[in-house]
Amino acid sequence: MSQLFTPFTLRGITFKNRIAVSPMSQYRSIDGYANDWHMVHLGRFAMGGAGLVYTEATAVESRGRRTHGDLGLWEDEQIQNLKPIAQFIKKQDAIAGVQLAHAGRKASERRPWHGETPVDDQDVETRNEAPWQAIAPSSIPYADGWPTPIEMQQTEIEEVISAFGQAARRAIEAGFQTIEIYAAHGFLIHQFLSPIANTRTDQWGGSESNRLRFATAVANEIRNTIPEEIPLSFRLSATDWLDGGIEAEQTIETSRALKQAGVDMIDCSTGGIGGTERPKRMEIKQGFQIPFAAQVREKASIPTMGVGFLWDASYCEELIANGSIDMVALARELLDDPNWALHAASALDDNENFERWPEESGWWLMKRDRLLEKLGIRS
Numbered sequence: 001m002s003q004l005f006t007p008f009t010l011r012g013i014t015f016k017n018r019i020a021v022s023p024m025s026q027y028r029s030i031d032g033y034a035n036d037w038h039m040v041h042l043g044r045f046a047m048g049g050a051g052l053v054y055t056e057a058t059a060v061e062s063r064g065r066r067t068h069g070d071l072g073l074w075e076d077e078q079i080q081n082l083k084p085i086a087q088f089i090k091k092q093d094a095i096a097g098v099q100l101a102h103a104g105r106k107a108s109e110r111r112p113w114h115g116e117t118p119v120d121d122q123d124v125e126t127r128n129e130a131p132w133q134a135i136a137p138s139s140i141p142y143a144d145g146w147p148t149p150i151e152m153q154q155t156e157i158e159e160v161i162s163a164f165g166q167a168a169r170r171a172i173e174a175g176f177q178t179i180e181i182y183a184a185h186g187f188l189i190h191q192f193l194s195p196i197a198n199t200r201t202d203q204w205g206g207s208e209s210n211r212l213r214f215a216t217a218v219a220n221e222i223r224n225t226i227p228e229e230i231p232l233s234f235r236l237s238a239t240d241w242l243d244g245g246i247e248a249e250q251t252i253e254t255s256r257a258l259k260q261a262g263v264d265m266i267d268c269s270t271g272g273i274g275g276t277e278r279p280k281r282m283e284i285k286q287g288f289q290i291p292f293a294a295q296v297r298e299k300a301s302i303p304t305m306g307v308g309f310l311w312d313a314s315y316c317e318e319l320i321a322n323g324s325i326d327m328v329a330l331a332r333e334l335l336d337d338p339n340w341a342l343h344a345a346s347a348l349d350d351n352e353n354f355e356r357w358p359e360e361s362g363w364w365l366m367k368r369d370r371l372l373e374k375l376g377i378r379s
């Protein structure tokens with residue numbers, strides 16, 4: 001029996017296997033509303049056998065969007081379009097998850113294919129998309145050439161914490177069964193955690209425990225809002241890959257504190273904080289972020305999800321079997337092959353009769369396989 005295909009339970013939710021669809025922004029929303037693009041984009045991964053399907057980064061405030069095309073849950077009216085999507089995912093026996101986000105100083109950015117640079121007046125002419133004012137823990141721009149964000153005041157900090165809680169409530173109403181908070185890749189919560197972006201001298205900055213306060217406040221707010229049986233996870237950048245930035249030791253402390261605040265799993269990514277320095281010490285290879293997830297799992301005693309440059313089923317199997325991590329998350333490999341989980345099951349000898357496939361296709365594939373075998377065309 002393949003370990004990648006064993007069920008995994010967090011609180012009241014059981015994932016049928018250890019494979020998650022990593023959040024993938026599509027920048028296809030208008031005013032934050034989901035549409036048929038999101039249904040097809042997410043639905044094909046659920047049909048393809050993943051145990052957990054996360055939405056893309058979903059903004060908790062309109063000014064917390066990264067681009068004009070971001071998905072959102074900042075108003076009750078946005079719930080309706082997400083309902084059939086969550087329901088479809090569940091009907092495929094997958095768990096529907098939402099990723100909640102606030103971009104902070106990374107807001108008002110162009111979509112990747114429009115340059116991943118700040119929106120400016122030119123975008124008004126070309127796409128009728130105006131720039132907006134970003135907020136952040138400190139008034140330090142994301143990178144050279146980016147606008148300066150406004151430093152958040154105490155009341156604004158409280159408003160954003162509350163916005164995370166409200167968006168979580170809406171996510172549950174839409175039918176999502178698990179929530180991931182986007183606290184990685186230089187987004188608002190990561191900005192609070194990292195000394196590169198947070199130079200505050202009040203209770204929200206300075207010491208490591210002060211920089212951690214915003215993340216734990218968001219976790220507490222959400223935990224107090226959502227039902228007990230719903231798992232809550234955080235995506236962290238385990239290191240900033242920069243001198244003076246977050247290192248693995250801080251991430252272990254952050255994970256311990258989040259666990260205390262009712263967080264059930266840490267999804268370990270890295271990088272993205274920006275700043276003026278070029279990232280160092282990064283060697284990109286298959287599973288290059290896994291050592292961070294394994295360390296957090298061991299030292300903070302919390303389940304972890306590993307992500308980044310994963311594509312080989314046997315390698316993923318080994319990561320689960322040897323106890324490095326509890327789940328794998330894949331993004332680009334799934335864009336290439338939405339049926340990756342089903343193919344992985346076959347590669348690991350766990351899908352002989354195509355029983356893991358939706359029967360509408362599995363039945364035909366089984367018949368074809370038998371015929372090909374009988375004719376000696378394929379063994």
Ligand SMILES: Cc1cc2nc3c(=O)[nH]c(=O)nc-3n(C[C@H](O)[C@H](O)[C@H](O)COP(=O)(O)O)c2cc1C
Nearest residue numbers: 022023024025056057307308309310330331332333
């Ligand atoms: C199209 C695309 C959109 C992405 N959008 C998000 C996002 O909304 N939230 C997030 O946490 N990561 C996002 N990521 C990062 C992925 O979730 C993942 O961490 C990263 O691509 C590394 O995994 P991979 O090597 O399997 O692609 C995105 C990646 C891709 C390819």
